[in-house]
Amino acid sequence: MQYVSTRGSAPALGFEDVTLAGLASDGGLYLPEQWPSFSADQIRALSGLSYVETAVRVMTPFVAGSLSEDELRELCTAAYGRFSHQAVTPLVQLDHQQWLLELFHGPTLAFKDVALQLLGQLFERFLSRRDDHLTIVGATSGDTGSAAIDAVAGRSKIDIFMLHPEGRVSDVQRRQMTTVLAPNVYNIAIDGSFDDAQALVKAMFNDADFARRFNLSAVNSINWARLMAQVVYYFYAAVRLGAPERPVAFSVPTGNFGDVFAGYVAAQMGLPVAQLIVATNVNDILHRALSDGDYSQGQVVATATPSMDIQVSSNFERLLFDAGGRDGVALAAQMKGFEGSKAMRLTNAQRDGAAKILSSARIDADGMTMAMRWAFDAAGQVIDPHSAIGLAAAREAKVDPSVPVVTLATAHPAKFPTAVERATGVRPGVPGRVGDLFAREEAYAKLPATFEAITAYIAERATPRP
Ligand SMILES: *Cc1c(COP(=O)(O)O)cnc(C)c1O
Numbered sequence: 001m002q003y004v005s006t007r008g009s010a011p012a013l014g015f016e017d018v019t020l021a022g023l024a025s026d027g028g029l030y031l032p033e034q035w036p037s038f039s040a041d042q043i044r045a046l047s048g049l050s051y052v053e054t055a056v057r058v059m060t061p062f063v064a065g066s067l068s069e070d071e072l073r074e075l076c077t078a079a080y081g082r083f084s085h086q087a088v089t090p091l092v093q094l095d096h097q098q099w100l101l102e103l104f105h106g107p108t109l110a111f112k113d114v115a116l117q118l119l120g121q122l123f124e125r126f127l128s129r130r131d132d133h134l135t136i137v138g139a140t141s142g143d144t145g146s147a148a149i150d151a152v153a154g155r156s157k158i159d160i161f162m163l164h165p166e167g168r169v170s171d172v173q174r175r176q177m178t179t180v181l182a183p184n185v186y187n188i189a190i191d192g193s194f195d196d197a198q199a200l201v202k203a204m205f206n207d208a209d210f211a212r213r214f215n216l217s218a219v220n221s222i223n224w225a226r227l228m229a230q231v232v233y234y235f236y237a238a239v240r241l242g243a244p245e246r247p248v249a250f251s252v253p254t255g256n257f258g259d260v261f262a263g264y265v266a267a268q269m270g271l272p273v274a275q276l277i278v279a280t281n282v283n284d285i286l287h288r289a290l291s292d293g294d295y296s297q298g299q300v301v302a303t304a305t306p307s308m309d310i311q312v313s314s315n316f317e318r319l320l321f322d323a324g325g326r327d328g329v330a331l332a333a334q335m336k337g338f339e340g341s342k343a344m345r346l347t348n349a350q351r352d353g354a355a356k357i358l359s360s361a362r363i364d365a366d367g368m369t370m371a372m373r374w375a376f377d378a379a380g381q382v383i384d385p386h387s388a389i390g391l392a393a394a395r396e397a398k399v400d401p402s403v404p405v406v407t408l409a410t411a412h413p414a415k416f417p418t419a420v421e422r423a424t425g426v427r428p429g430v431p432g433r434v435g436d437l438f439a440r441e442e443a444y445a446k447l448p449a450t451f452e453a454i455t456a457y458i459a460e461r462a463t464p465r466p
Pocket of ligand 1: 110111112143144221253254255256257258259260307308386410411
């Protein structure tokens with residue numbers, strides 16, 4: 001399988017190179033040259049398979065040329081063996097039409113584990129082959145940092161430096177990062193905001209000498225391998241609810257557009273997806289883009305759903321490319337315009353292509369609270385605020401009553417106990433597997449938010465390229 005860039009001028013690469021590169025050299029994002037296609041019989045044959053076997057069948061075409069089916073199975077077995085539920089991503093029924101797909105049974109309690117546990121395995125495998133070394137540098141406001149650290153802790157070919165804004169992540173989130181004491185993990189609390197942390201990371205990637213010397217790599221959801229891993233659970237859930245005979249709709253709490261784009265990919269591969277509902281909070285750039293073509297950046301408003309407090313969705317570019325007719329040169333110009341003016345209009349082709357399958361909804365704080373209450377009262381389910389945004393959008397959407405609607409439950413409620421308790425009166429307990437978090441020793445550096453201080457700290461500890 002070859003991959004092409006959304007901006008049309010980077011060379012096509014195989015899966016191994018795309019995984020290690022992250023961003024394409026022309027600033028675009030990689031996508032398969034063409035979508036693999038599954039027949040109704042191939043989809044039917046997935047019924048009853050375990051999560052790992054489903055993952056192997058769904059991902060084999062994407063990794064062709066870089067991994068054999070047996071190698072892929074070995075990596076998936078290792079990645080998904082770390083989940084606490086036998087089904088990895090179990091379905092829960094709420095009423096005659098509404099379902100939850102629980103994606104939070106991984107080590108750090110958010111859906112990011114599904115992709116990052118596999119990405120950690122892929123990195124290690126590919127780096128061993130090349131006898132190369134990576135330095136992962138990232139900024140986090142919470143979930144991505146802990147999931148990435150857990151996925152690479154103790155791996156010999158990778159060092160990870162994770163920046164977080166001091167005092168501005170929750171105690172659970174900080175401890176999930178800082179109590180990982182593996183020698184290749186470096187947590188840095190910066191004296192600044194999340195935006196400052198992100199700007200520092202960007203500056204390091206833009207310093208070509210520094211980036212080359214330490215072979216810098218990112219783990220945010222622009223990495224194709226992360227999206228690929230997320231395609232699997234759409235198949236797994238839909239087959240359990242009657243696909244290919246019966247179509248299924250999904251509602252996805254959305255920030256960077258990675259998770260919902262994986263659903264779009266599943267549909268392109270032949271899975272009968274009746275509708276994909278893009279659920280946003282009041283940071284609604286995606287809802288405005290999908291409902292009237294207006295992709296213009298607003299001010300970020302802090303909400304009870306921090307992982308969706310985003311005003312630019314990096315993976316949206318992949319949808320614009322594919323739904324808009326795959327014209328990389330035109331898209332490069334459109335994106336350059338957006339980077340300059342922070343606003344753009346979708347073309348008619350992009351809007352029509354998206355509208356074939358995507359709808360959207362903007363859910364405010366009241367809608368979120370009502371959905372948490374409804375899940376608890378109607379079905380005895382305690383859900384987290386992000387999942388509640390998805391569920392509120394699912395219940396509002398116009399979907400044929402014969403079509404099941406699956407809301408992706410993206411975080412464990414124990415990650416956001418205060419908001420959950422306020423809505424339902426129930427304080428969710430932390431699951432046993434992370435229960436001793438508050439007894440463990442923490443280690444992290446505290447540094448000023450300056451380029452000089454951060455790069456000096458990293459240069460002293462990172463492994464230069466062989
Ligand atoms: C990251 C995250 C999201 C948003 O997912 P995207 O792929 O960025 O759209 C939603 N909910 C939770 C809990 C998350 O951690």
